[in-house]
Amino acid sequence: MKLSQLLFCLISTFVFAQNKNLLQSGPMLGYSEMKEVLIWAQTTQEAEIYIKYKKKGTDVYFQSDKIKTSKNNGYTAKLLADNVTEGTEYEYDLFINNKKVSVNYPTVFQTKKLWQWRTDAPDFSVALGSCNYINEPELDRPGKGYGDNYEIFTSINAKKPNIMLWLGDNTYLREADWDTRNGIYHRYTHSRSVKEIQPLLASAINLAIWDDHDFGPNDGDRSFINKHITQQAFKDFWGNKFYGLDKNQEQGVCSMYSWSDVDFFLLDDRFFKSPNNRKTGERTILGKEQLEWLLDALSNSKATFKLICIGGQVLNSADVFENYATYKEEREYLLNQIKENNIRGVLFLTGDRHHSELSALKRDGTYTLYDWTVSPLTSGVSKSGAKENNTNRVEGSYFTERNFGMIHFSGNKENRQMKLVLHNVNGEPLWEKVISAKELK
Structure with a gap:
């Protein structure tokens, strides 16, 4: 491996580890409605945080507004996925300081279904x-x-x-x-x-x-x-x-x-x-x-x-x-x-x-x-x-x-x-x- 490639791998590994260490807990799903879903997360220190999300089976991503966490509210953030449609499953990723945070479990949500006057209530x-x-x-x-x-x-x-x-x-x-x-x-x-x-x-x-x-x-x-x-x-x-x-x-x-x-x-x-x-x-x-x-x-x-x-x-x-x-x-x-x-x-x-x-x-x-x-x-x-x-x-x-x-x-x-x-x-x-x-x- 060339020296430049080795340096790139070491830097990438360091940035990933540093970014993951900025996540204290979460992400966590809060309420879900037909037109918006709340996603919560907490960082270890002041940081900029947002999510990207997409319908399952597609490659078109949407992005929440960016929020800067602060000590005043325990470095917590409430992010809104507000470009969603009813009754749909989504996958989402958390970003801290513009770097994706990878976790070893699914990060998914489903919006509320519009079932009234149409079908029986969903199980x-x-x-x-x-x-x-x-x-x-x-x-x-x-x-x-x-x-x-x-x-x-x-x-x-x-x-x-x-x-x-x-x-x-x-x-x-x-x-x-x-x-x-x-x-x-x-x-x-x-x-x-x-x-x-x-x-x-x-x-x-x-x-x-x-x-x-x-x-x-x-x-x-x-x-x-x-x-x-x-x-x-x-x-x-x-x-x-x-x-x-x-x-x-x-x-x-x-x-x-x-x-x-x-x-x-x-x-x-x-x-x-x-x-x-x-x-x-x-x-x-x-x-x-x-x-x-x-x-x-x-x-x-x-x-x-x-x-x-x-x-x-x-x-x-x-x-x-x-x-x-x-x-x-x-x-x-x-x-x-x-x-x-x-x-x-x-x-x-x-x-x-x-x-x-x-x-x-x-x-x-x-x-x-x-x-x-x-x-x-x-x-x-x-x-x-x-x-x-x-x-x-x-x-x-x-x-x-x-x-x-x-x-x-x-x-x-x-x-x-x-x-x-x-x-x-x-x-x-x-x-x-x-x-x-x-x-x-």
Whole structure:
């Protein structure tokens, strides 16, 4: 090999390695619509970043706007693929400082299909889980690491879900983190950077809610002084369509998303929550504005299935920890309003408890309400639920091991159903249940 060729190879190798080292985590898919798709990424330092994308099977590339990452938002960037058509699969590449970043897993996305008035609703699948603890020994409590089995993300990705639904405690703020902006952004960065999670981020739509550990301290509530900082970090690190109900999106992280014939109501159970030990005043988890918005949105929804996603358990009857049963008046108001407004197709999806179970609330004159709790992904397992008197627990649905859930939506208009399957770390099925749309009418 000539000296000039050798130098070229060495320089190319150095530039590639240097460029790859500029990628901290991602790329990650956020929301996908018919005319635009959001793609997120994080760099290790200030850099210019963009994507190029093309329809599968073609050679015509489109390019997003270029964004310069900065320390102010944790070197994160949200890139829009806005030259897309509905119902189409795309391949995309990430570029940092005008150099393509190569990864050893697929980077693909699909735009939302225009199916209404044309065909039956498209079949699709959703993966879900909560309580994701990534160890950092220097800042963790002494002893064995609380997190483990990161390979669960490889198992989830192997199921090829269209959507990954993160049900709170997606990152665990530590004592060293929640008092400062620098600590909060460090924790979000650390949790997002684990290598096993990257392929899942790159090819499934990722939607998220938060719970206490990605909001602030354990059992955090509206009194948390840094809640606007953690809110901004949540907005910087996730790709939901919107955050909060106020016009400037400065109050909470409530959101909503639709795919096929399913509406996802992504609730905020922390920003407006009254303290657990407050004895006076109105006790609330959602707050009046968010609660009334939820009821309005549910009443307006035409979706076959309406998935209400909230950190804590809703239908567990045990008045313990932060179950909604400890906020009786608001819980009863919500459940009664769903009944009185004849809102059909509701399923609660919850996390938090470090065990999994299905709760079923049978009501006179209407359908049975279900609450599927799926927890934990990688954090520690708790067996305290076995001692609880949850009179609504479905026999055989209680599991105390690291796990994730899958919901498969399928069938024509007359026979639409969702199949709930709980999987262990290796992706093997533990439990399943089929709920038809007819049951929820």
